[in-house]
Amino acid sequence: xxxxxxxxxxxxxxxxxxxxxxxxxxxxxxxxxxxxxxxxxxxxxxxxxxxxxxxxxxxxxxxxxxxxxxxxxxxxxxxxxxxxxxxxxxxxxxxxxxxxxxxxxxxxxxxxxxxxxxxxxxxxxxxxxxxxxxxxxxxxxx
Numbered sequence: 317x318x319x320x321x322x323x324x325x326x327x328x329x330x331x332x333x334x335x336x337x338x339x340x341x342x343x344x345x346x347x348x349x350x351x352x353x354x355x356x357x358x359x360x361x362x363x364x365x366x367x368x369x370x371x372x373x374x375x376x377x378x379x380x381x382x383x384x385x386x387x388x389x390x391x392x393x394x395x396x397x398x399x400x401x402x403x404x405x406x407x408x409x410x411x412x413x414x415x416x417x418x419x420x421x422x423x424x425x426x427x428x429x430x431x432x433x434x435x436x437x438x439x440x441x442x443x444x445x446x447x448x449x450x451x452x453x454x455x456x457x458x
Contacts (some may be wrong), residue, residue: 317404318357318428319398325391326417330364330384335418342414350398355409359396395416403427 343420350356365383372379385391394416400406406425415421431438431446438446 317400317402318430319400319403320428321359321396321398321406322392322424322425322426322445323361323394323416324367324422325388325393326419326421327388328418329393330366330391331387332366333379333418335416339414339416339418343416346413349412350396350409355375355398355400357397357399359394361394362392365391397428 317336347356347359348360365385368383368385370381370383370385372381398409398423405427410423410425413423416423431443
């Protein structure tokens with residue numbers, strides 16, 4: 317199963333404070349373990365929400381909202397995509413993660429939908445489209 321591991325933002329990350337050399341080294345060691353174990357698919361840090369935008373949908377209307385966004389505890393400062401056997405395995409890895417922030421912080425782990433999760437609603441035609449798009453993405457990245 318694939319999971320997304322969300323690194324929740326803090327006041328410091330939203331203020332644009334960069335991690336220390338020690339934190340970068342600790343996260344580098346952890347990422348190395350993830351890669352060597354075949355768990356890490358991808359992972360990135362995100363700029364503060366002040367550099368972001370939101371698009372709010374209401375029917376056919378679209379409203380663009382400029383950052384920063386008020387509720388820090390609901391923001392994401394970074395993420396990983398992990399390939400794991402189970403949520404328990406994801407939790408084992410998360411428990412080994414160095415604290416990604418210089419203050420108390422939080423990770424959120426959520427399963428990524430797989431095609432099988434959509435059941436009969438994902439028709440053979442839609443499945444073929446999904447497979448074609450994934451193959452095109454892989455070719456562009458490869």
